[in-house]
Amino acid sequence: MGASDAVASLSRPFPPPPPAPSRKREGGSLKMVAHSGLITVMDRAARKAAPRLRRDFNEVQQLQVSRKGPADFVSMADRRAEETIYEELKKARPDWGFLMEEAGEIEGDPNKPRWIVDPLDGTSNFLHGLPHFAISIAVEEPRPGGGRGEITQGLIYQPLTDESFWAEKGRGAWLQDRRLRVSARRELPDALIATGIPFLGHGNFKQWSAIFAAIAPEVAGIRRFGAASLDLAWVAAGRFDAFWESDLKPWDVAAGMLLVREAGGFVSDFRGGDKAMERNEFFASNDGLHTKLHKLMANGLRGI
Template sequence: MGRPLGALLLRSNPFAPQIIRFIQNAIPTKIRAGFPQLIKKVVLIMHPMLNIAVKAAIRAGKLIYRAGDNLDHLTVTKKSHADYVSEVDRAAERIIIEALHDAYPSHAILAEESGAQGQSEYVWIIDPLDGTTNFLHGVPQYAVSIGLQHNGVLTQAVIYDPTKNDLFTATRGRGAFLNDKRLRVSKRKEMADSLICTGFPYSNMEHMDAYLGVFKDVMQKSAGLRRPGAASLDLAWTAAGRYDGFFETGLKPWDMAAGCLLITEAGGMVSDLKGADTFLQSGHVCAGNPFIHPQLLEIIAPHLTPGLKA
C-alpha cells in the first residue's frame, strides 16, 4: 500500500526516525504482530501540531488498551446518571495534556475530566477516553479524541482507536485520513438506502421525547440505525463512509470536535439540528454526506423543541 513509511517520512520530516521509533514502541505488545501493516498505513505527512497530537493519542491509547486487561481492578467514579470516569480516563488525560503542554506551553486546554485551562488563540479539545461505559464493560468501541481550535476554527483532529489500530487524522484544508488512506464520505443519495448512526441521551434526559420521535422516524425511513456508544468514532466512521449520516443531542465539545473536522475534510456536512454551525456550542449535531445530511435535517425538523432550537 504505497511506499514505505520511513522513505516518505524522511522526505517530509527530519524527525522521521524518532517518529517511527515512537510509534513502534507505543503499540501494545499483544497487537504488535500487526505493526508492519500499521507502519504502512500511518498518515505519512502531517502538520507539526498534528504530529504532536498523534503521538499523545497513541501513548494514551496504549495505556487504555493495557488497562482493559484489568477492568475488575479499576477505580471507577460515577459523575452523574450513566456517566462514569475511571482512573484510566484521568491518567490518559494527563498523558495528553503533558505532551501538548511540553510542545506548546502557551496553548489552552479544554478537557473532559480537568475542564478548561488557560487562555489562548489555540485551544486543544480533549476526550481521553470516549466510550468509557463501553470500555468498562469490555466492549471494544472506544477512542482517544483530540481536536485543535485556532481562533475558534477547528484546524487539527486525531481520533485513535487502540483496539483496531485505527488512526483517523485531519488538518483543515489537507483532507482526512484513516492511517494512509484518504477518507471520503459515502455517495449514497437516498435515505432508504442509508445506514445512520446515533447516540442515546445518557445523562441529560431533557430532550428524550423529541429524540425518540426522531429515532422512530429515521428507523422507519432508513436502511438501518446503529448506536455503538462512542460519538467520536461514530463521526470518524461517518467520515470514512461506513455510516451515511449521524445525529445526536446533548454532546460536549470534546465528544465531537475532532470528528466534525474529519467529516468536513472528507467532503461531508456538519451542523446543529437546525442546519446552523453552532453544534459545538449547542451540543446537538447532525452530520452526513451532502445528500443524506439535508434529508436528516428534514426528518428532524418536525421534532425540534424550543430547547433543541436554541
C-alpha cells in the first residue's frame, strides 16, 4: 500500500466500537482472575464514574446542533468523572498521592505509591460524539531517593463497550478474565499501526511526518483513533501491531505501557532506547516487528 492509501485510511468514517466480550458479573462488578486488591479498587472507581460519562456522552451528541456548543459541557463531564474516581481511590488509600489530568498533582505520603489518573482519554472524540474514549488509572511505586517511579498496576476501562483492560507487573495483561498477548505478526505488509497526529501546536509535526512517510508505504495500514490509552491497550490485545506518538502526558500512557509490556510487547523511545517518558516519545509493538519498525523510523528521522 502506498502512502496515499495510508493517508486515506486516516480519514475514513469512524468504525463502530467492538462488541463487549462475554463476562461474568458478581455484585455489579466483573469477576476477574486472581489479582491484587488494587485492581479491584481501580475497576470499582472506573465503573462508578462510567454511568455518568455514558449519560453525558448521549447528551453531548444532542448538543452538537445547539448554539452554545458542547465544549463547556464536556469539560464539566471530565471534571465530574475525575472527582468521582478521586473520591473512590482516596477512600481506599487515604495517604496516597495523585497525578491527574484536571487537578494536577496532589501530594501524599512520599513513601507510598500514587495514583495516575486520566478520567476521560479521548476528550475530542467525546466532544464530537465519537464512541472511542476511556478511563485510565495506574499505580506508580516510589523509587528510593525520589525521581520517577515504577508503574506496577494499570487499568483502562472503555465505558461504552464495558471492556476492562488491566495489568500487574509480573502477572500479565488481561481483558476481563482473558489473558492478553500482543499479536504474532512478523511481516511489515501484514501490520496495522496506530498513531497520534500532532495538532494545534502539540507535538512535532515534522518529526511525525518523517516517521509516517517511512512507515506507511511498508505496512497494511495506519489508523488514528484519538485515545492513546486505548491504542496501547489494543496493541496489548493484538488488535494493533504497533503504535507511535509523541507529546503525551503520564496519565495518557502509564497504564497502557504496562499493558503492552505485560502482554509480551516492547515500549521504547523513537531511538529504540528505554527513555520513552523522559524523551516523551512512545513506540510500542510486538517483539517480531519492533526492530523492523524501528529501523524504518530511524531512517525517516535521519532526514530531518
